Amino acid sequence: MKIAIVEDDINMRKSLEIAMSDYKEFEVKTFKNAKDALKSLDATFDLIITDINMPGMDGIEFVKTLGGKFEVIIMTGNATLQRAIESIHLGVKDFLLKPFDVDTLIAAIKREDKIQKVKKNAAKESKKSDFGGFYGTSKPLEDALKIATKAAKTDATVLLLGQSGVGKEVFASYIHNHSPRAARPFVAINMAAIPDNLIESELFGFEKGAFTDATEAKAGQFELAEGGTLFLDEIGEMPYGVQAKLLRSLQEKEVRRLGSAKGIKTDIRVIAATNANLMQKIKDGSFREDLYYRLNTIPITIPPLSERKDEILAIAQKVLEQNCVKYGFELKRFSEESQERLLAYNWPGNIRELISVVERAVILSDNDEITPHELLLELRSGVNSDKNR
Structure with missing residues (x-):
C-alpha cells in the first residue's frame, strides 16, 4: 500500500517516517506541505494522511483540491477538531486526534486497506460478470x-x-x-x-x-x-x-x-x-x-426472489461487503446457520427486503460473524404469518 503523509512539522514528519519504516507492507512518501504533495501525487498512491494546520494550503483546502480522487485520513489537534469533523462532508472517512500512538495510526491504515481491498474485489467481480448490475444469477x-x-x-x-x-x-x-x-x-x-x-x-x-x-x-x-x-x-x-x-x-x-x-x-x-x-x-x-x-x-x-433462490446468498454477500465498507466495519461473514436461514425464508419483500435485512444485521452484529439472531427473520416470519391469518 502506497501512502503519502503531508505534515509541515519536521519532527512529527520524521517520527512518522521512522515509525512507519517498521512496516514493510507500506511504502511511505512524506511531504512538508500540500502544494509539494500535489506535484507528486498520482494514481499509484492508495492513501493520503494529512495534517490540517499547514502554511500555504491547509488540510481542508488540500482535501477539496484532491476532489475525491484519493482516500484521506486527517491528523488534527484539539484546536482544529471541529474542522476535522467538517472534513467528513468532503468524504474523509477517518481522522486521528493528536497526540496519537503509532498503533492507532496503523490500525486506521489497515482498516482503510481492508476497505479498499473489498472495493477492488467487488469491482473485479462486477467486471467478470455478464449480468451487469445483478449480484447473482439463476x-x-x-x-x-x-x-x-x-x-x-x-x-x-x-x-x-x-x-x-x-x-x-x-x-x-x-x-x-x-x-x-x-x-x-x-x-x-x-x-x-x-x-x-x-x-x-x-x-x-x-x-x-x-x-x-x-x-x-x-x-x-x-x-x-x-x-x-x-x-x-x-x-x-x-x-x-x-x-x-x-x-x-x-x-x-x-x-x-x-x-x-x-x-x-x-x-x-x-x-x-x-x-x-x-x-x-x-x-x-x-x-x-x-x-x-x-x-x-x-x-x-x-x-420474485422466492423463485430465484440461487441468487440469495450472492446478493446477501455483496450487500454485506458494501455495508461493511459504508459503515467502516471489518469485513464480516455469515455463519452457516445464517446462510441456511436466508435460503429458507420466503422473502415477501423480495430483493429490497433482503438488502434491508443484511444492512441491519451488519449494524447489529458485535462480532465478525453474523448469526441467525441478528437477521431477525423469525420476527419477520411472525409478522407475515399474522398478515396471512
Whole structure:
C-alpha cells in the first residue's frame, strides 16, 4: 500500500517516517506541505494522511483540491477538531486526534486497506460478470435477461412486470446499458413518489408564468432524457388525466411544456414498470387501454426472489461487503446457520427486503460473524404469518 503523509512539522514528519519504516507492507512518501504533495501525487498512491494546520494550503483546502480522487485520513489537534469533523462532508472517512500512538495510526491504515481491498474485489467481480448490475444469477433471472437483451438492441417500448422489490429499475438500467443509447442519459421517475398535481409538469416541463410558482422555465424529464432512456416506474399510479398526454408524446415523439403552444421533438426510449394489475385497472377505468398496448410492446415479467433462490446468498454477500465498507466495519461473514436461514425464508419483500435485512444485521452484529439472531427473520416470519391469518 502506497501512502503519502503531508505534515509541515519536521519532527512529527520524521517520527512518522521512522515509525512507519517498521512496516514493510507500506511504502511511505512524506511531504512538508500540500502544494509539494500535489506535484507528486498520482494514481499509484492508495492513501493520503494529512495534517490540517499547514502554511500555504491547509488540510481542508488540500482535501477539496484532491476532489475525491484519493482516500484521506486527517491528523488534527484539539484546536482544529471541529474542522476535522467538517472534513467528513468532503468524504474523509477517518481522522486521528493528536497526540496519537503509532498503533492507532496503523490500525486506521489497515482498516482503510481492508476497505479498499473489498472495493477492488467487488469491482473485479462486477467486471467478470455478464449480468451487469445483478449480484447473482439463476435460471429464472437468465430467462428474463435473455428477453431484456434482445429488447435492448431495439427502440421498442418495454413494460417490466413483477412484485415490488424484484429489481425493476435494475432491469431498466440493464436494458439501457446494453442498448445503442448507453452513452446517453438514463432518467428514472417514480409515479408513486410525485404528487398527482405535479406529475405533468415533472414529465413535460413548464414555461415561465405557466402557473403561480413558475418563476422560470424548466425542462421536464422527457427533455432531460433526450437521446437516452426514460424509465417510468409505478406507471399504474399515473393520474388518468396525464395518461392521454403521455400517449400522445409517445406516438408523436414530441412534448409540450405547460404554458407553451409549441411542441418539442424528442428522441427517447421509454421503459415502464408496475407491480399493479393493469388489466384490472383498465376494467376499473383508472388506466387507459390504448396506453397499455402502447407500453406493452415487449412485456418482461421479473420473477420474485422466492423463485430465484440461487441468487440469495450472492446478493446477501455483496450487500454485506458494501455495508461493511459504508459503515467502516471489518469485513464480516455469515455463519452457516445464517446462510441456511436466508435460503429458507420466503422473502415477501423480495430483493429490497433482503438488502434491508443484511444492512441491519451488519449494524447489529458485535462480532465478525453474523448469526441467525441478528437477521431477525423469525420476527419477520411472525409478522407475515399474522398478515396471512
